[in-house]
Amino acid sequence: MSRTFSLAGLLRLRHAEQELAGADLARANARVRDNERTEQRARRALIEFGGANLGSAGTENLRAVAASRLASAVMLHELAAVQKSSAVEQAEAEAAFTVARVKSVGLEKLETRHREAVAKDELRAEQVALDEFAGMRSRKEEGRP
Secondary structure, eight states, rough: OOSOOTTOOOOHHHHHHHHHHHHHHHHHHHHHHHHHHHHHHHHHHHHHHTSSOOOOOOHHHHHHHHHHHHHHHHHHHHHHHHHHHHHHHHHHHHHHHHHHHHHHHHHHHHHHHHHHHHHHHHHHHHHHHHHHHHHHHHHHHHOOO
C-alpha cells in the first residue's frame, strides 16, 4: 500500500474551499450583526426623538419634526430590506460552508482509513521481521543454519 494518501491534493483543495466558505460565512454574519445594530440604533433614536417636548413648537418646527420622523421611518424600512438581503446572503453562505464541509469530511474519513491501513501494514511487516529474527535465532541456537 502506498504510504502517501493518493487524494491528499484533493483534500487540501477541499480544505481550502472550506476555509473560503467559512470566511464568507463570517463576513455574512458580521454584516447581519452590523445591520441589526444599525437598525436598533435608528429605532432607539426615533423613539427618543418621538418623546421630545414639543409644547412650545411652532408650525414650522412641527413640520420639520414630521418630515424628520417620516425620513426616519423610510430609513427603517430601507434598513429592514438590507437586513433581509443580509439574512439571505448569510443563509447562502451557510449552505455553501455546509457543502464544503461535507465534501471535506468524506475525504478526511478516507484519509483516516488510509493512515490506519498503512499503520497496520507497517505493524504486520515489523511482526514478520521479528518472527524471522526469532526463527533465525532459534535455528542458530539449535545448531541449524
